[in-house]
Amino acid sequence: MKKLLFLFLCAGFLLPAGRLHAQTFKVIVNSANPVSSITKAEASKLFLKKRSKWNHGAEVQPVELPGSSSVRGSFTKEIHNKKPAAISAYWQKQIFAGRATPPPEKGSDAEVVAYVQANPGAIGYVSSGASVSGVKVVEITP
Amino acid sequence: MKSKTLLLILCATFLGSATAQAQMTDKVSLHGFGTWGYGQTNGNDYLTGSEGGRYDFVEAGFNINAVVASKLRINTQITWHPQGENLEVALEYVFGEYRISDFFKIRAGKVKHPFGIFSEVYHVGTLRPFLSLAQGVYGPTGIVAEEYNGVGISGSYFGSTWGLEYDLYGGQVLSENEAPFAEEEHEDEGGHSRAHLDDAIGGRLRFHTPLEGLEVGVSSYTGTFLEADGAPRQTNMGAHGEYTFNQVTLRAEYVRQTVAETSDTDAFYVEASYQINASLQVAGRYDWLNTTLKEEHHEAEVASSYFDHQDIAFGVNYWLDPSFVFKMAVHSVKGNRFALPGLGANLLDEEHGEEEGGGHEDDINLGKTFESQIPGLDNRTFLFQAGLQFSF
Numbered sequence: 001m002k003k004l005l006f007l008f009l010c011a012g013f014l015l016p017a018g019r020l021h022a023q024t025f026k027v028i029v030n031s032a033n034p035v036s037s038i039t040k041a042e043a044s045k046l047f048l049k050k051r052s053k054w055n056h057g058a059e060v061q062p063v064e065l066p067g068s069s070s071v072r073g074s075f076t077k078e079i080h081n082k083k084p085a086a087i088s089a090y091w092q093k094q095i096f097a098g099r100a101t102p103p104p105e106k107g108s109d110a111e112v113v114a115y116v117q118a119n120p121g122a123i124g125y126v127s128s129g130a131s132v133s134g135v136k137v138v139e140i141t142p
Numbered sequence: 143m144k145s146k147t148l149l150l151i152l153c154a155t156f157l158g159s160a161t162a163q164a165q166m167t168d169k170v171s172l173h174g175f176g177t178w179g180y181g182q183t184n185g186n187d188y189l190t191g192s193e194g195g196r197y198d199f200v201e202a203g204f205n206i207n208a209v210v211a212s213k214l215r216i217n218t219q220i221t222w223h224p225q226g227e228n229l230e231v232a233l234e235y236v237f238g239e240y241r242i243s244d245f246f247k248i249r250a251g252k253v254k255h256p257f258g259i260f261s262e263v264y265h266v267g268t269l270r271p272f273l274s275l276a277q278g279v280y281g282p283t284g285i286v287a288e289e290y291n292g293v294g295i296s297g298s299y300f301g302s303t304w305g306l307e308y309d310l311y312g313g314q315v316l317s318e319n320e321a322p323f324a325e326e327e328h329e330d331e332g333g334h335s336r337a338h339l340d341d342a343i344g345g346r347l348r349f350h351t352p353l354e355g356l357e358v359g360v361s362s363y364t365g366t367f368l369e370a371d372g373a374p375r376q377t378n379m380g381a382h383g384e385y386t387f388n389q390v391t392l393r394a395e396y397v398r399q400t401v402a403e404t405s406d407t408d409a410f411y412v413e414a415s416y417q418i419n420a421s422l423q424v425a426g427r428y429d430w431l432n433t434t435l436k437e438e439h440h441e442a443e444v445a446s447s448y449f450d451h452q453d454i455a456f457g458v459n460y461w462l463d464p465s466f467v468f469k470m471a472v473h474s475v476k477g478n479r480f481a482l483p484g485l486g487a488n489l490l491d492e493e494h495g496e497e498e499g500g501g502h503e504d505d506i507n508l509g510k511t512f513e514s515q516i517p518g519l520d521n522r523t524f525l526f527q528a529g530l531q532f533s534f
Contacts, residue, residue: 039302041302041303042302045300050244050298050300050305051244051300052241052244053244059212081354084464085420085461085464086386088464088465089268089269089464092263092266092268092269092465092533093262093263093266093269095171095173095205095207096173096175096205096219096262096263096265096266096269096533097254097262097263098205098207098217098219098235098237098239098253098254098262101171101207104168
């Protein structure tokens, strides 16, 4: 019995190794978007506007939660692997060099979901417990 | 407009912005930046400082970006620069950008000049640890320009662990050059010396390496001073590196300028900053420049300290927010390339030309004569500098 329990615990530990341990947020896209999973690096590029088009041709339209949101803080750390101050500096450089502007910010999970639902190329993130009715959750892989 | 009034307007705009983005609509966004600086030296004027202390250095600007269509953006920036007791307004840049793909975009108009690390964000103090940029590279030498009139292409490609960005452009490069050996100087309405480099072509290549946080790049441009005798050619080139890991940021840039049959200038700086915690940061920088004239009789008539510059600086910053920072620094300067007696930030400030330093206007107006030296010229300057910078 002890051996079975030990094996069970090991399996429980090893099984999620193929995906990020993203407990605090989930990434969502428009329901019509054929993408079902993206890598962490790819997600970072999309939200930093380093890539402007999906593979299927639609314009990428990232959307974020407010800077004060803890969910955004977790997203920044896990996806960009950077501190919020570093991302802020990145956008300052893009803005004042005239190269890009940051994604729009929406005040709540519901507003993010509404934005993603309304825009075919949109990608956003919401808290892990948020209702995502009408949009699709995308798996983030390492 | 008075400096204090503008600073109050910008602070109110900054504080009133609901978010750091200051986005007016989904199609139009407004951003801005500001600087107020105080400086005191032991004699010469340098950067924001003078012997009696100066409180009046204020710079500010607004940036407006409009998405006209899915692939077309218009970008403009208006900046206020200090000029005496008032601020002069300048349309720093206005251009359109059409995106064909991420790797191919076309820009045209009055465009930010892509050179090195800071040329495109010259006035945004929240992107660097010191109030002022290293003068050897970014000072009024005609090496790093702020804008060009013309057309350019740019683009980027990002792989999973690396990235490449490029810029190519052609047109007229507009920079400030207060060099003592400039053949021709053109003053704009604000009294700044502007060096028009015509028929210019240039580019910049930046490589984001697989080592996370490390970026390296090279920049270069060349053109001719068509309005000068003989239309001499000027070529500027540079290399840069920037590495950020954990709380440490390291930067280094080297530039070289060659003006045909006139001069060669080499300059570099190295800079390190350490973020002790979310609010407190310390920084150090070494900044160096040397100019060699090709016509030797000019060197014999002018103090050698005019062609040299060394600045060792240490600073402490307090970040209230990534967009709002108080800065303090001390600078130990050797050389008179940028530190001169009684002239302020504008070498052509006629108001002080005959009253300070014991010299007359010809002595001080280094662009027009090589015959005189300023009596009692002190080639050592110490500067205490403090101020605040913000962006939104």
